[in-house]
Amino acid sequence: xxxxxxxxxxxxxxxxxxxxxxxxxxxxxxxxxxxxxxxxxxxxxxxxxxxxxxxxxxxxxxxxxxxxxxxxxxxxxxxxxxxxxxxxxxxxxxxxxxxxxxxxxxxxxxxxxxxxxxxxxxxxxxxxxxxxxxxxxxxxxxxxxxxxxxxxxxxxxxxxxxxxxxxxxxxxxxxxxxxxxxxxxxxxxxxxxxxxxxxxxxxxxxxxxxxxxxxxxxxxxxxxxxxxxxxxxxxxxxxxxxxxxxxxxxxxxxxxxxxxxxxxxxxxxxxxxxxxxxxxxxxxxxxxxxxxxxxxxxxxxxxxxxxxxxxxxxxxxxxxxxxxxxxxxxxxxxxxxxxxxxxxxxxxxxxxxxxxxxxxxxxxxxxxxxxxxxxxxxxxxxxxxxxxxxxxxxxxxxxxxxxxxxxxxxxxxxxxxxxxxxxxxxxxxxxxxxxxxxxxxxxxxxxxxxxxxxxxxxxxxxxxxxxxxxxxxxxxxxxxxxxxxxxxxxxxxxxxxxxxxxxxxxxxxxxxxxxxxxxxxxxxxxxxxxxxxxxxxxxxxxxxxxxxxxxxxxxx
Numbered sequence: 001x002x003x004x005x006x007x008x009x010x011x012x013x014x015x016x017x018x019x020x021x022x023x024x025x026x027x028x029x030x031x032x033x034x035x036x037x038x039x040x041x042x043x044x045x046x047x048x049x050x051x052x053x054x055x056x057x058x059x060x061x062x063x064x065x066x067x068x069x070x071x072x073x074x075x076x077x078x079x080x081x082x083x084x085x086x087x088x089x090x091x092x093x094x095x096x097x098x099x100x101x102x103x104x105x106x107x108x109x110x111x112x113x114x115x116x117x118x119x120x121x122x123x124x125x126x127x128x129x130x131x132x133x134x135x136x137x138x139x140x141x142x143x144x145x146x147x148x149x150x151x152x153x154x155x156x157x158x159x160x161x162x163x164x165x166x167x168x169x170x171x172x173x174x175x176x177x178x179x180x181x182x183x184x185x186x187x188x189x190x191x192x193x194x195x196x197x198x199x200x201x202x203x204x205x206x207x208x209x210x211x212x213x214x215x216x217x218x219x220x221x222x223x224x225x226x227x228x229x230x231x232x233x234x235x236x237x238x239x240x241x242x243x244x245x246x247x248x249x250x251x252x253x254x255x256x257x258x259x260x261x262x263x264x265x266x267x268x269x270x271x272x273x274x275x276x277x278x279x280x281x282x283x284x285x286x287x288x289x290x291x292x293x294x295x296x297x298x299x300x301x302x303x304x305x306x307x308x309x310x311x312x313x314x315x316x317x318x319x320x321x322x323x324x325x326x327x328x329x330x331x332x333x334x335x336x337x338x339x340x341x342x343x344x345x346x347x348x349x350x351x352x353x354x355x356x357x358x359x360x361x362x363x364x365x366x367x368x369x370x371x372x373x374x375x376x377x378x379x380x381x382x383x384x385x386x387x388x389x390x391x392x393x394x395x396x397x398x399x400x401x402x403x404x405x406x407x408x409x410x411x412x413x414x415x416x417x418x419x420x421x422x423x424x425x426x427x428x429x430x431x432x433x434x435x436x437x438x439x440x441x442x443x444x445x446x447x448x449x450x451x452x453x454x455x456x457x458x459x460x461x462x463x464x465x466x467x468x469x470x471x472x473x474x475x476x477x478x479x480x481x482x483x484x485x486x487x488x489x490x491x492x493x494x495x496x497x498x499x500x501x502x503x504x505x506x507x508x509x510x511x512x513x514x515x516x517x518x519x520x521x522x523x524x525x526x527x528x529x530x531x532x533x534x535x536x537x538x539x540x541x542x543x544x545x546x547x548x549x550x551x552x553x554x555x556x
Contacts, residue, residue: 013039046071067146090111090114093163095145096160168184233278236249256271269304293315298332455475455478
């Protein structure tokens, strides 16, 4: 009979806690306790003793762990104090480890017999859990580990710090970054933690580990991050991926102001080169600034021959597309595909394929577009990044291709999936582009009202941009496509974009002089536009024109 056979399941735990020991715990509290104790009957009994007479059992349940006094007292008296000095010291020293093997224990404790000691602990059933079939990796029962670690800190907190630093060095030497960072923090070695995060943070972000990297940054005291250009650049990446343009730009500004001697540990070069790479990756509502940064980043990373070349090429291609230079984007995007495959940067490779599909759609090359987007979607699934917010754009491009093929219903479904995936978590310009794509599909389906709503939402995002690039023209085209043309003889009376701008300002209640000031034209120009609007909408007054324009969905 081993611990696994003796452990209580949730039903047995509920029976013991509520029926036998007379508590009245909720199913949620019972579940928490049984998971914390891993079904250990004594642990559950100790929990019941702690909870007797409690005015707020749920609060005590949430706090129950290996640092609870009853648990520590029991485990120290009944378990630890019954062991030899040698074995007790080994148990305390290795309590800093979440998982352990013989060589790791040797490195941390300074011993050379850890393999035999682990075998002894397992044989004696001393709260040791095997993590693999070969009995190479182990962990302690969670409550036991917490109690031991608490006791170690009480006896010798300095030694606990030393043990964590040894563990950090062991994991770092083997390239196990996450474990090394965890021990660097636990050992209070913030300099080592900062170097590890600055060196490997962006690689983790490229694997989609945004929450992990954000957690590392949040573990540092805030002044430490704000005094380290390396960490600020990692923070800028995190902010960009979270859609926080203001936070990203603030981090870049602080990093540039602080500077850093030598090259950054992530291989991106100087602070300016690293910052330009971040700025090139995210539009942040300013396509002109993005394109300038992308040109600099592409040139500098190519000159350096760094591992960042694929991303720099991808950034340049996307910036050119947003600037309305789709054909010029092909070359850097093809470069990104080749470089990303060579260095196994799968997300960059998938993104480059998606953008090449978009370029092909724009030029009417549907078969190449279908091949590119099929490859992008397959890569996202194969390499595990299909759920990232920006991958919603893959579905949007796929939908645009279906629409060109005449399958508007399937196109609408796919673009809708893409928008929901991107919304709230990615750059607003990306979302605006998707909204305009769906508006075109909705119009093809005859849903003009829905198309107008989508255009209105896209307009709000685009109007908030400092430099929206080609999206301004795409917005005008989408809006004009919805405006019905009235015919007086052979004259097409469709409103121009400037007339739509005037109409929107007048609809706010502005006078013609105020409208002229807002649009930077003369009052006489506004008056001429107003007369043209009345003529084209067959109206004789401002109120009538505004009402007619709202009816047609020209303004909201």
